[in-house]
Amino acid sequence: MTNIKEMVIISGKGGTGKTSLAGALSSLFQDRIIADCDVDAANLHLILQPEEVLQTKEFTGGKKAKIDPERCTKCGACKEACRYDAISENFVIDPFSCEGCGACYFLCPAKAVDFSPRLAGHYYICSISGNGRFVFAELLPGEDNSGKLVAAVRNEAREEAVKTGVNFILIDGPPGIGCPVISSITGTHLAVVVTEPTPSGIHDLKRIVELTHHFQVKTALVVNKWDIHPGYTREMKQYCAENDLIFLGQIPYETAITKAQKEAKTILDFAPECAASGAIREIYTKLHDILEEA
Amino acid sequence: MQYTHDEGMKVMKDMNIAFASGKGGTGKTTVAVNLAFFLAYSRQQVQYLDCDVEEPNGHIFLKPEVHTRTPAMVMVPVIDQDKCTHCGECSEKCQFNALVTLPSNVLLFPELCHGCGLCVSICPEEAISEGKREIGFIEKGKAIQDIDFVHGILNVGEPMAGPVIQEVKHQYRKEHIRVIDAPPGTSCPVVKTIHDADVVVMVTEPTPFGLHDLQIAVSVAQNLGKPIGVVINRQNGEFPPLVTYLLNNSLPVLMVLPEDIEIARCYSRGELIIKTLPLYIDQFMELAVNIGRLLGKKKGGR
Numbered sequence: 297m298t299n300i301k302e303m304v305i306i307s308g309k310g311g312t313g314k315t316s317l318a319g320a321l322s323s324l325f326q327d328r329i330i331a332d333c334d335v336d337a338a339n340l341h342l343i344l345q346p347e348e349v350l351q352t353k354e355f356t357g358g359k360k361a362k363i364d365p366e367r368c369t370k371c372g373a374c375k376e377a378c379r380y381d382a383i384s385e386n387f388v389i390d391p392f393s394c395e396g397c398g399a400c401y402f403l404c405p406a407k408a409v410d411f412s413p414r415l416a417g418h419y420y421i422c423s424i425s426g427n428g429r430f431v432f433a434e435l436l437p438g439e440d441n442s443g444k445l446v447a448a449v450r451n452e453a454r455e456e457a458v459k460t461g462v463n464f465i466l467i468d469g470p471p472g473i474g475c476p477v478i479s480s481i482t483g484t485h486l487a488v489v490v491t492e493p494t495p496s497g498i499h500d501l502k503r504i505v506e507l508t509h510h511f512q513v514k515t516a517l518v519v520n521k522w523d524i525h526p527g528y529t530r531e532m533k534q535y536c537a538e539n540d541l542i543f544l545g546q547i548p549y550e551t552a553i554t555k556a557q558k559e560a561k562t563i564l565d566f567a568p569e570c571a572a573s574g575a576i577r578e579i580y581t582k583l584h585d586i587l588e589e590a
Numbered sequence: 591m592q593y594t595h596d597e598g599m600k601v602m603k604d605m606n607i608a609f610a611s612g613k614g615g616t617g618k619t620t621v622a623v624n625l626a627f628f629l630a631y632s633r634q635q636v637q638y639l640d641c642d643v644e645e646p647n648g649h650i651f652l653k654p655e656v657h658t659r660t661p662a663m664v665m666v667p668v669i670d671q672d673k674c675t676h677c678g679e680c681s682e683k684c685q686f687n688a689l690v691t692l693p694s695n696v697l698l699f700p701e702l703c704h705g706c707g708l709c710v711s712i713c714p715e716e717a718i719s720e721g722k723r724e725i726g727f728i729e730k731g732k733a734i735q736d737i738d739f740v741h742g743i744l745n746v747g748e749p750m751a752g753p754v755i756q757e758v759k760h761q762y763r764k765e766h767i768r769v770i771d772a773p774p775g776t777s778c779p780v781v782k783t784i785h786d787a788d789v790v791v792m793v794t795e796p797t798p799f800g801l802h803d804l805q806i807a808v809s810v811a812q813n814l815g816k817p818i819g820v821v822i823n824r825q826n827g828e829f830p831p832l833v834t835y836l837l838n839n840s841l842p843v844l845m846v847l848p849e850d851i852e853i854a855r856c857y858s859r860g861e862l863i864i865k866t867l868p869l870y871i872d873q874f875m876e877l878a879v880n881i882g883r884l885l886g887k888k889k890g891g892r
């Protein structure tokens with residue numbers, strides 16, 4: 297049995313500073329593998345700046361249908377079967393509307409439909425400074441935002457962790473509450489929710505906590521830009537106390553974070569003395585203790 | 591050619607203006623709700639449709655009075671275990687692994703089912719019929735400034751946003767300027783949302799993250815053949831790589847909003863920028879005119 301601890305950073309919604317926090321934390325944790333599971337729009341590599349891609353793997357997603365006009369008799373059976381209006385009047389399939397259900401393929405009497413798996417994205421295993429490993433993936437634009445690719449990235453990270461003998465896996469999760477998020481939190485030791493003190497922040501927080509509780513994952517909260525609305529920040533702390541969540545910390549509004557991003561640096565490297573950096577270091581210390589115990 | 595404010599409005603009538611972003615948190619909703627308000631305030635008939643069904647937020651700013659609430663349903667198979675011979679045909683063909691055939695019965699995992707109906711048509715024993723399952727709901731109402739408001743809400747733990755988005759889109763009203771808030775990202779639900787947009791407004795931030803996400807989102811919209819314009823939000827000094835990218839791809843900048851803690855505060859209180867900080871009204875007027883221009887070009891080009 298290994299004793300590898302997995303932690304995932306998520307947010308009910310994008311743009312709450314999740315990736316900036318993940319980048320900063322990955323420079324503080326020593327003994328770790330980092331995985332970017334935001335496969336829809338991977339960004340962490342822009343901060344971590346991998347030294348070398350050690351391995352590239354292909355990811356095939358669901359199947360998509362295509363009609364061979366030579367064989368098609370225009371009988372219309374496929375069009376009638378397709379519930380996604382993906383088949384046009386002259387029997388051409390719109391790949392963007394096709395769900396890949398296969399109804400047209402199985403029901404076509406002329407066997408005119410090609411239904412084969414398509415390349416949906418790639419994932420990469422990279423080396424980062426200090427002999428670390430970083431796994432991230434990129435979905436091809438417009439492809440299904442697949443929980444399967446998230447699972448593939450997590451698997452790869454686990455294998456690398458075993459191979460290199462490290463104890464922590466730090467996952468930058470996808471935003472939202474959909475399928476990829478579910479894939480990224482299940483079976484982790486801790487989910488860290490990053491949120492902002494706004495009405496939508498509170499709303500999104502409650503929804504994501506419903507999800508982490510549903511999957512029985514221990515949950516902690518970080519409030520970013522806490523000082524834009526101290527009242528909501530208090531409300532969120534209160535919410536933590538009432539709902540069995542760990543309040544990990546609060547980070548002040550800091551314009552240097554955008555500047556750090558522009559230079560592709562973590563805030564800790566860019567402005568180590570600013571209040572936000574201090575707050576992140578405190579968060580790290582708490583996190584480390586929680587994971588050791590988990 | 592001179593292009594007036596009024597002409598811009600005329601061109602926008604009966605059009606779908608979709609707001610997208612490579613990623614969440616770029617201010618897409620902020621821009622969409624403020625534009626909707628601006629247009630309504632300029633005496634246009636406006637409909638706001640929130641297709642960000644995983645986390646709809648438009649209502650926080652537009653404060654609709656909801657008058658109808660209807661469930662969003664998807665089809666699920668109902669298996670008549672008496673007729674079923676456990677041949678395994680259905681589970682083998684279901685592309686989403688929603689069915690599992692056991693020796694004594696067939697199990698359905700409803701969250702995985704896409705409601706495609708394939709199993710119903712292929713079961714040799716006609717043992718499968720169509721049932722319905724609720725995965726979310728649609729709310730309609732009147733928002734401030736008489737904006738016609740529609741949003742969809744996906745139930746927590748449901749992975750399939752598509753059918754709820756479809757329901758929202760069925761509520762289109764003619765003769766209105768339809769402002770559509772798309773989900774963030776570049777996956778399926780986004781494609782579903784912007785598929786029938788007349789113009790796509792991409793909201794981005796001038797940072798490497800923002801640019802990276804914008805590039806992906808633009809390629810999706812370009813694949814769909816949509817006219818695209820860009821709104822730069824939280825501008826805090828120019829970001830040259832973004833400028834170069836926009837120039838090289840002939841993407842027009844429709845509006846620039848600066849990084850301003852007052853805007854963040856206003857957002858955190860659920861207020862509209864143009865109501866609380868009227869100095870930004872001009873920007874939104876410019877946005878409206880520029881969108882009209884993009885649409886005008888599109889019309890002329892056809």
Ligand code: SF4
Binds near residue numbers: 375403404405408409
């Ligand atoms: S079912 Fe087959 S033959 Fe009939 S219209 Fe469709 S593709 Fe053509």
Ligand code: SF4
Binds near residue numbers: 374377379397399401
């Ligand atoms: S695979 Fe399904 S969704 Fe795609 S075209 Fe065929 S019937 Fe329609």
Ligand code: SF4
Binds near residue numbers: 679714716
């Ligand atoms: S295809 Fe019909 S008969 Fe066969 S296992 Fe499925 S439900 Fe039962």
Ligand code: SF4
Binds near residue numbers: 688689708709
């Ligand atoms: S309706 Fe389609 S997705 Fe649902 S169980 Fe049947 S075949 Fe599978």
